[in-house]
Amino acid sequence: MLLALYAALGVVALPRLLSQVAWFERAPRLAIAMWQAACASVVVSALLAALAVAVPASVLGHGLADFFEACATLLSHGVPFTSASARIALLLAGVLVVRITYCAACVLLSARRERRRHAEMLAIVGRHDSRLGAMVVDYDECMAYCLPGRHGLPVITTGALRTLTSAQTAAVLAHEHAHLRGRHHLVLAAVRTLVRAFSGAPLFARASSEIARLVELLADDVAARGHPRVHIAAALVGLATGRVPDFALGAGGETALVRVRRLLDPVEPLRQRERLVGILTIGVLLAGPAAVAAMPGVRAFLAHYCESFIF
Amino acid sequence: MLRGLGDLEATIMDWLWAHRRPASVKDVLEDLRRERDIAYTTVMTVMDKLHTKGLLKRHLAGRAYLYETVASKEAYTADLMRESLASSGNQAATLVHFLERLTPEEAAALQAALQVYPPKEHRP
Incomplete structure (x- = not known):
């Protein structure tokens, strides 16, 4: 019951809480982990809540092996669950699992199909530049992005190459390589799966947009290890201003400003204590639901052993 | 080769x-x-x-x-690039770009931010 309440509350309250954390921009990696933990914690508690209703605590108490055995006999002999609520809870848990799996498959497959098609076309209109380690496309607009996947490559247009100095180009490509090496597309696919599965949930929508923003900051930081921050900032501005402002969508501006400011005013990394608090929060978010769900089980487990001591 | x-x-x-x-x-x-x-x-x-x-x-x-x-190389390239911009929204086809689109005002603000810290030897 507690878990169900938490899952319901968390979907609404967690995005508000997490949005107020001030240090997220200083430690994007930890911040991404925090959002992921928040999402996972809500999904897991919803699942556990259903299971807790369906499976009596006494079964859990006798150890996991017994628990699985109990499940197996239930399944193989088709013994109906004792109560209607147990059946409904199990059904809900099943629907949840199936829905998430289905959406994950959709997100991953459609992304892969599109990537493959894009890569095929890219191979025809672009050329591979082994010196840059990137695909170069003849196009006047300044663009740089990367195509993830097994043979992932950064893509840069000739327009961008004309606008940027070679040091800036190297910084841009380092940023894109950071995306590829960090498998950021999988991080995004995971959270987009949840958005797709539960389209109305504020937590997942917020987590998706925040993670999309944070992976950019993270890639900037990784690139900044090998390239002066000012080159990345200058490259950002060069790409932003050197383009034909034809079909502009304003939504990205805020992120770009944050990124340039961050790059020019290197933020101090998190202090040990703040980092520890962050890691602990992630731990609580992940372990909390399991602990709450296990509580009745543990109690039954202890009771069981006390009994055997007595007799 | x-x-x-x-x-x-x-x-x-x-x-x-x-x-x-x-x-x-x-x-x-x-x-x-x-x-x-x-x-x-x-x-x-x-x-x-x-x-x-x-x-x-x-x-x-x-x-x-x-x-x-069927179409010129330029047309294909333009299509492909436009597609890579559009797909950052929902599909994970191409990963988020180095930078999303900006309005001219935002671009000006960015340039102003950079003017304060001019990268001396590498001005764009």
Whole structure:
């Protein structure tokens, strides 16, 4: 019951809480982990809540092996669950699992199909530049992005190459390589799966947009290890201003400003204590639901052993 | 250096884009053979594949097909680049760009931010 309440509350309250954390921009990696933990914690508690209703605590108490055995006999002999609520809870848990799996498959497959098609076309209109380690496309607009996947490559247009100095180009490509090496597309696919599965949930929508923003900051930081921050900032501005402002969508501006400011005013990394608090929060978010769900089980487990001591 | 069918596709498309006229497999093959040893059937297969993909259109002229490009290289590039911009929203097809689109005002604000810290030796 507690878990169900938490899952319901968390979907609404967690995005508000997490949005107020001030240090997220200083430690994007930890911040991404925090959002992921928040999402996972809500999904897991919803699942556990259903299971807790369906499976009596006494079964859990006798150890996991017994628990699985109990499940197996239930399944193989088709013994109906004792109560209607147990059946409904199990059904809900099943629907949840199936829905998430289905959406994950959709997100991953459609992304892969599109990537493959894009890569095929890219191979025809672009050329591979082994010196840059990137695909170069003849196009006047300044663009740089990367195509993830097994043979992932950064893509840069000739327009961008004309606008940027070679040091800036190297910084841009380092940023894109950071995306590829960090498998950021999988991080995004995971959270987009949840958005797709539960389209109305504020937590997942917020987590998706925040993670999309944070992976950019993270890639900037990784690139900044090998390239002066000012080159990345200058490259950002060069790409932003050197383009034909034809079909502009304003939504990205805020992120770009944050990124340039961050790059020019290197933020101090998190202090040990703040980092520890962050890691602990992630731990609580992940372990909390399991602990709450296990509580009745543990109690039954202890009771069981006390009994055997007595007799 | 050319490797695999993907590269051959690019070579053939480039040839057709450069020559700007319908061409048969034999026409393309003659030019390609100057650079390397390649079988007629290989070129035919690849051109057939490009037709299936919608990059080439063809009509029968005598006993052989004459192939020509459906659109210019510039048009294909523009489509592809536009697609890579559009897909950052929902599909994970291409990963988030180095930078999303900006309004002119935002771009000006960015430039102003950079003016305060001019990267002396590397001004854009």
